[in-house]
Amino acid sequence: MQPLNLLVTICLIYVIGLFTVAYIAERGAAEGKLKFLRSPVVYTLSLSVYCTAWTFYGAVGSAARNGLEFVAIYLGPTLVFMGWWWLLRKLIRIGRTQRITSIADLISSRYGKSNTLAVIVTLMAVIGTTPYIALQLQSLTLSFAAFTADSGQTPSPAVTAFWVAVGLAVFTIVFGTRNLDANERHHGVVTAIAVEAVVKLVALLSVGIFVVWGVADGPNDIFARMDPELIKGGQIFTPRWVTLMFLSSTAIICLPRMFQVVVVENAQEKHLATASWAFPLYLFLMSLFVLPIAIAGQSVLPPGSNPDLFVMTVPLAQEQTGLAALAFLGGFSSATSMVIVAAIALSTMMSNHIVLPLWLTLNKARNPQSDDVRTLLLRARRISIGGILALGYFYYQLTGGTDALASIGLIAFLGVAQVMPALLGGIFWQGATRKAAIAGITSGFALWAYTLFLPSFGGAFILSQSLIDNGPLGLSILRPYGLLGLQIDDPLVHAVSWSIGVNTLVFITVSLLTTPRPIERRQSVQFVNVFGRFSPRSGQSHSAEPEELLVLAQRILGRDVAIKLFNKTAAEQGKARGLPDPTDNFMEKLERDFAGSVGAATAHAMLGQITGGAALSVEDMIAVADETAEIMEYSARLKTQSEELTKTAEQLRAANLKLTELSEQKDTFLSQVSHELRTPMTSIRAFSEILRDSDQLEPDKLKHFSSVIHTESIRLTRLLDDILDLSFMENGQIKLNLEDIALDKLITRAVITSEARLREGETKLNHHDDCKEITLHTDPDRLAQVLINLISNAAKYCDAANPEITINCRRNANQVEIDVSDNGSGIAKSDINLIFQKFSKLSGDFSSGSAGLGLPISREIMRNLNGSLTYIPAEKGALFRIILPV
């Protein structure tokens, strides 16, 4: 069989094999079988799209030219995966919670679901990836040509590249756009890529082992053949070494295809733990035999052979056609897996961020529910894939075989690396703003284009050779390879310093100078604190109609998925039937699910159309922010209210108690009054009856009876006077005759008046005459009445053998105290509260000589004279104290 036919057959069989694997995997995933497809091994192997044909063939070429330098391209990713816990894990968690579909989606979602940013990143990705796809096509055609060089049957490179591009497009369309998975995962593709990863590794290891132990005689022999200039001692650490490490470590995250497999296609977060060491190990094995192959190529093949093809040409030169075919398949696998994943990633970005927003804008006037978004999206993706491969093909046609294409790998790395500052800032710094991201990325991208990308065409594209050599308009200070006179020989290092440096500086500066919009702030919190807890939002309803939402959801998620989601939500909201309410939580979930299919910015815009574009207004944000404050204030208010209530209840209880007491007092008072009135009335009635019924009474008796009636009437009158008096005084209606009077004179008068009573009980009255100087402005009669009352009470109740009453006067700063005390046993403690009450009976010792109104009246008098009358519990006897203002 002719080599060409053999090769084509091998390729066809291989591709059919891949189709089968992808098909089985897709079926298995759909049926929930084939658990191993979701194993960390498949995940790790799928990451190998990092190793493209450019690395498969080119690493050896690089080793043949620059020694160990190629290792840096693998060490960068190793370092990033070693730090998986801090960066990749966070990225994957964010990707999962926010339903991120691509690197452009991540950046756009973080910076307020900005479609501008999404478009910028998408365009950058297309510009950076298209040459890369062209590079894969070139590698394939070169390897094809090398394999068939001897047979003289070499097909034209254009034809090879064309058919390869067509084949890849078909495969990608079939398995990459089979359906719109809400999670954007492509099990078939991923499994096929994992298989290709194994083929790559096996191919390279086989060639390596053959070279070391077949061509040479073990490792020592191989390195003995090495050109000593290749690895010069102590010269590994160079600016280029550092630059390559930096570029490769950013590429592992920022390259669209890498983001696709690392973040989007990640089935379970825990797979990352395995990949953290397994993927570096894969890279390690991939590079283990690179140097030996390069050395063998240099020593076996004639000088001037293309080192980029050593992997294949060395076995061919050794007549090992089978091994060479395996190597070819390895390169074929590298190229196809890269192109497939890149095309999927780019088509997702293009359809979500460019086609769909455009369609939405164009169809604003039309009923947005009249078309199926899913069909549109799938069609857009298929066309995008075709377009991307066509672009790659034309790019290859234009620049194929030139140095421009060969060096495009690292140039593309730097192009997509411009996303890095915005990405890192976005997930670790809440203060990063959308404007800063746009400014940083565009400035970095412009510098990259000016200092590296455009000059790489060697004057053939936009920048002329003279401009590259002398700067625009002869201004040498603006030379692309020596901007502002910066003297760095390596254009790559020069461009990295400028673009990444300026990008980062602009990004940080603009972030510090601008304030984020509310939606940016919300997203920044959700991104930076992805491992924290979010406070659930309030359950307020949106203005959206659930029916409209369901129609939209059916169009984006598909009928079954949408209905299932709505039923589930309705059940969660406690609705037995019908559609769920458009609460904040539900809207947020819907938007995320939509984002999983169409990207955050578009999902946001589409829901915005239904909710009237106000999915999140400033007021919402303020409300959310104020909610906490409101709740706190409300609870504080509740607390005060409850305290007030307790206080009021306390007061009410006291008032009630007092009312009950008063009512009791009133009853007591009435019964006392009637009792007091009844006693004299009874005797008056009895004696008056005697007088009426007895015709003949002795004059003595007559006199006695009438005097009794008289006395009792007087007592009755006095009692009524007292009651009237008390009632007047209690209402403050007492009429006072105020005049100046010397206190001692007043006391003497009271004492003299009391003498009559005192004589009965032989009570001794001590009047300490120490109030001489004091003159009062008061009602003398009333005050005397109080004193007389106190003295007579003391005389009446003092139970001492030799009763003694003492009157003391004292003058304080602005008041006079008059104490009336006796030497009796005083008033029982339980009675102290009763003595000032009307008709009170003290311990049953109630004398009919008094109606029990003396003390209440005295107290009322003192109150009306602006003074007070209190009982002071003394050591011995009773002590009443009158206090009067001076």
Added chain:
Amino acid sequence: MSDNAPSFMERDQQAQRRRKTREAAAFLPILGVILLLTPLISVFTQNTRIGGIPNAVYYVFGIWLLLIGLTRLLAPRLQQDSTP
């Protein structure tokens, strides 16, 4: 101490271990940078050979393998930590 409930000391030790694991996870990439991305690398890659192979090759690939091994050691513990 009861058998089923871990004592305070045990829990404290566990927390300490977890913290140390996380710190080690942070330190690992730094170690990699120090060993591979500083001029230090020149010290170990002088132009000498061990058994015919330049020691630069030994150094770079050896360190690489070492770092992979360390990551392999840490990965399960970190994984446990993240899924309590």
